[in-house]
């Protein structure tokens with residue numbers, strides 16, 4: 001082994017992928033700190049094992065910030081400077097290469113079937129079998145330290161969710177029909193430290209927010225936030241970066257967002273247009289928020305492309321980047337699925353049909369482009385590990401098993417248009433999570449793998465649901481609501 005100590009030459013870790021030249025590299029990053037080339041190669045193995053590591057730049061001559069380097073199994077690590085000096089004798093290289101590829105081969109075979117994190121199971125609690133809403137929320141409504149579940153007109157007090165409390169006058173709906181609650185969000189709108197509940201009553205109709213009465217108790221006062229909120233998957237997120245959440249939707253064919261205009265939130269919220277008129281309709285499917293170009297500013301996504309948030313928020317319209325992600329998706333998410341440093345897109349393809357995909361961000365002629373990777377096939381006859389279901393009309397991207405990788409939670413929207421209105425309408429009302437794993441990339445394949453895990457087969461999803469840790473045990477919980485009623489799924493950690 002060649003001792004690294006005393007060498008001032010700058011190393012670079014360069015990524016190569018079979019059949020691809022688009023992996024990130026860290027050319028020019030100072031990666032001193034390894035004491036030998038063997039250690040460097042070992043570091044590369046660690047990189048390939050865990051896909052992505054942080055490498056601290058500790059060059060004595062020029063200490064710098066943390067650098068990020070991503071490699072994959074097929075990467076090579078080499079010095080770009082002083083190669084002759086740094087490289088060990090040939091036999092050592094050959095030996096290292098042989099060991100490395102043997103390791104790659106063995107782990108490549110063994111990696112996929114291995115479960116390296118504890119399994120996850122869920123305890124199901126049925127809040128009610130009455131159809132009140134196709135949405136759900138969670139949060140500590142009464143500030144007693146226990147997370148509470150929100151379904152339709154009621155919140156259910158944790159930790160047992162047995163007691164229900166009214167938010168607005170309840171109205172029961174027939175499962176053959178529709179509710180007056182398609183999206184539920186929980187957020188402190190007026191800044192009094194008590195969580196309020198925000199409801200989109202119907203695609204294309206009002207969003208109201210119900211004011212938590214707080215310690216004094218009593219009725220929740222209803223306020224109109226915005227009168228016409230189009231799209232079936234509106235979001236409530238902080239898109240402006242001021243720490244306050246805004247409602248993301250389109251109205252009158254224009255994509256944008258709206259938020260409170262005064263500290264009380266009671267004044268009518270103002271709509272901030274971000275696009276030209278796209279003639280989008282009331283029941284438009286597919287909407288998302290996330291930073292796709294890595295500038296730190298969340299961008300907007302729809303099924304037909306994404307809109308780049310400008311440096312000056314007021315500059316409108318935002319630049320549109322056309323790309324067809326889906327025909328009829330639901331909540332669209334941006335997440336670095338493959339761990340290469342850029343945001344990828346996760347969306348269902350048909351909220352009333354089949355298909356769930358992630359779209360890998362690539363650069364094409366210097367511009368952002370995407371490659372689709374199917375998770376659930378878009379046709380009924382094909383399956384993923386024997387799993388297939390229709391109508392993934394809501395989905396969340398969240399780390400279910402605590403391994404640091406965000407997984408996907410989705411399921412079947414039960415009776416979206418009644419018992420006969422959709423393909424396989426009477427199929428099991430399933431709720432699944434899809435476990436993300438990353439591993440060796442063979443030629444022409446991706447290093448990303450999803451495994452479906454059934455959570456429940458008699459509940460499904462509606463048009464929106466929520467995840468979070470309700471009981472503070474560190475395990476992810478899920479609250480859903482649809483035509484079968486309202487449900488809490490408490491994650492129960494399992495031993496390895």
Ligand SMILES: [Ca+2]
Pocket residue numbers: 139140141142143144145146147148157158
């Ligand atoms: Ca509570």
Ligand SMILES: [Ca+2]
Pocket residue numbers: 290291292293294295296297298299308309
């Ligand atoms: Ca951005």
Ligand SMILES: [Ca+2]
Pocket residue numbers: 335336337338339340341342343344360361
């Ligand atoms: Ca990526």
Ligand SMILES: [Ca+2]
Pocket residue numbers: 398399400401402403404405406407435436
């Ligand atoms: Ca995970």
